Amino acid sequence: MTKTTEHTIDVRTIPPRQKHPTIFNAWNELADGESLLILNDHDPLPLYYQFACEFAGQFQWAYEAQGPELWRVRISKGDFPDPGFVPRKKAAAVPNAPSIDFVQPLVLDTRPFFQRGEPPCHAIDEAVATLIPGQTFQVIAPFDPVPLRRKLENEGFSVRFRQLQDGAWQLEFRK
Numbered sequence: 001m002t003k004t005t006e007h008t009i010d011v012r013t014i015p016p017r018q019k020h021p022t023i024f025n026a027w028n029e030l031a032d033g034e035s036l037l038i039l040n041d042h043d044p045l046p047l048y049y050q051f052a053c054e055f056a057g058q059f060q061w062a063y064e065a066q067g068p069e070l071w072r073v074r075i076s077k078g079d080f081p082d083p084g085f086v087p088r089k090k091a092a093a094v095p096n097a098p099s100i101d102f103v104q105p106l107v108l109d110t111r112p113f114f115q116r117g118e119p120p121c122h123a124i125d126e127a128v129a130t131l132i133p134g135q136t137f138q139v140i141a142p143f144d145p146v147p148l149r150r151k152l153e154n155e156g157f158s159v160r161f162r163q164l165q166d167g168a169w170q171l172e173f174r175k
Contacts, residue, residue: 037073048083
């Protein structure tokens, strides 16, 4: 009897709110050396960032097809110091873009997520998706989230950060 080492998930048929949980449930069932083949109708780059946040060094990402109608991504499980794929840095934002100071920043305190033992990646992605042009995004974290800084810088955000008196970090992102 031969063991299957690849599991295919066609997320095009899964309701949006269930896509990532379905993928991560399948991921958790994989043994080292096995892989998921994800089929999607758009680039699953946010999924890559979630893997980079939660499973750094434990996955390898390989595009087999990159649209425009079908994206195929193989995500292999194991010990991988190099994820095999690194997103290209996007062009910097226009330096003199007008700010919209009358819009309040969107603030996400990630400390409760970590206290519950949950990763905040999904909440961060959802918050970024709801930003209006020019709105700042503030994150409060119990540590300096370097991968988050790199991820959002690659998406065209500038970042300012500082450590607070209680040891937490406050980061402000602006596109």
